[in-house]
Amino acid sequence: MSSRRDLPLQQKVELIKDNNYGNGLTQRKLAEKYNISLGSVSNVLKRKAEYLNDYETNQNQNVKRKVMNVNAQKLDEDVYEWLMQQRSKNIPISGPILQEKAREIDALLGDKLGSFKGSNGWLNRFRTKHNISFRAISGESVSVNITPVDDWIQRIPKIIDGYDSKDIFNCNEKGPFYRLMPDKSLTLNKEECKGGKKSKERYSVLFCVNSTGDEKLKPFVIAKSLKLRCFKHLNVNKLPVDWRANKTAWMNVKLLSEWLSNLNILMEKQKTKIILFLDNAPCHPVDIELSNIKLQYFPPNTTSKLQPLDQGIIHVFKIHYRKYLVKHIIARSATAQTSNDIKVTALDVIAGFKDKQHDDITTAITIDLLASSADSTEPIDDEPSKYLEKLDDLLQHVTIDGQTMNAVDFIGIDNDTPAYNEWFDNCEHLVACDIKKTR
Known part of the structure; x- marks a missing residue:
């Protein structure tokens, strides 16, 4: 019996390509190749459009699981879009700034998440999902x-x-x-x-x-x-x-x-x-x-x-x-x-x-x-x-x-x-x- 485990994004994409929209390996063969259950194979194929989009938009390929409701997804997308806008202008953004902006966007969305706090845990998940790293630079004077x-x-x-x-x-x-x-x-x-x-x-x-x-x-x-x-x-x-x-x-x-x-x-x-x-x-x-x-x-x-x-x-x-x-x-x-x-x-x-x-x-x-x-x-x-x-x-x-x-x-x-x-x-x-x- 295949073990139940989550595949990284890159392997999910490889699995989707191996299936070739039903013209490649069967789901049973895919389960054997990737050592996962038939249910997991079916779930990956059902969400293939989502995973392929994540792969093309530079999502972290090492992320194994992505469970997010519609409201959280909207917040995530808006925060990421804002971040990209700031970086396109070469504006440095720190972790606390990103958290504060997320709280502001959540409020503009009508606080649909209810108890969203913009915590350090949220920040770490956001960084991991979007493959973001923070590096210290020597102050604004560097760019003066x-x-x-x-x-x-x-x-x-x-x-x-x-x-x-x-x-x-x-x-x-x-x-x-x-x-x-x-x-x-x-x-x-x-x-x-x-x-x-x-x-x-x-x-x-x-x-x-x-x-x-x-x-x-x-x-x-x-x-x-x-x-x-x-x-x-x-x-x-x-x-x-x-x-x-x-x-x-x-x-x-x-x-x-x-x-x-x-x-x-x-x-x-x-x-x-x-x-x-x-x-x-x-x-x-x-x-x-x-x-x-x-x-x-x-x-x-x-x-x-x-x-x-x-x-x-x-x-x-x-x-x-x-x-x-x-x-x-x-x-x-x-x-x-x-x-x-x-x-x-x-x-x-x-x-x-x-x-x-x-x-x-x-x-x-x-x-x-x-x-x-x-x-x-x-x-x-x-x-x-x-x-x-x-x-x-x-x-x-x-x-x-x-x-x-x-x-x-x-x-x-x-x-x-x-x-x-x-x-x-x-x-x-x-x-x-x-x-x-x-x-």
Whole structure:
């Protein structure tokens, strides 16, 4: 009796060719040749059009089984089509970006899969099915054309001519995992509590400061819900952050236009005119009229070289916030029975964003920085190493499967997380996906 086993795609195609649409080997002969049951042979031949199409469209030939309902198939096709579009434009795509896009597409499909999470397991299956590998590349700076960077450096004095240092501003978005626990199974002092998961609940946060560092605007936070239980007795308009929400927790043209309009009103009241440097990103409006703000966009694909906030200030902010988060976890662990007892609410996040230690970030974005950031790959601030040491000390109290987490890994774990729809060019470490050609 033939054993029951699944054939790789390539062998299924060979079996179909051996059958030659009924004019070749019989099903019994095929079962003997490939050492499978008659039922398996029949199933392969019934699905021959599907398998031949998979083979021609570069599906992984080592995949043995493909069981997918219609809704999952539609999602898979749409995600793969989007991925091919991005790669055709030579846009690097990381695993987290692909997962986030899959969730967005699922929502657009009406969440027909119900509980689709875009998990790491889904990502691994998607990669295997489509024969995709991810390889690290050395950041956006690899693809930066040095000519526009040099031209920009030459233009800086003219661009900022007529503006006082205090009237030169810079803004940038990031998408931190705000509830990210520094462990997979959190070990408390009382007992070992297993089963905790890293939370990848994300906010998008817009940071904005002036070049002298003495005016830091309230963080503009975009969540997925505007009315939260912890806000029940609070006036959201009086929070130390500007709180907004949409379905994806991403920055978009509408929200940024609102933020710019409010900033313009503030500058009108102060009778001040400012210049605001920002990325050339899809969510940044180009046709908005502002009486007191001049928008100055960095040249396309040069953010990693020219964006001042990316040169260390946001990095230090993340260190401080994660340090606050670890302290919060340690404090709650004194009474928690399990990791599920340790909650991080939106108010905790806001407190972390506005923790007084953030005032330790004394490095300002100076006029010199705007002109020199392209010549340096080092962070502006020479303090991050000191902050990282303090975070490392705190992380000794929480573990990952019995081992402590490195502060550098903890800070950088969400570097590639988008703050808006479409690819953003200001992450430190990009990951490109290769579609392997097997024929």
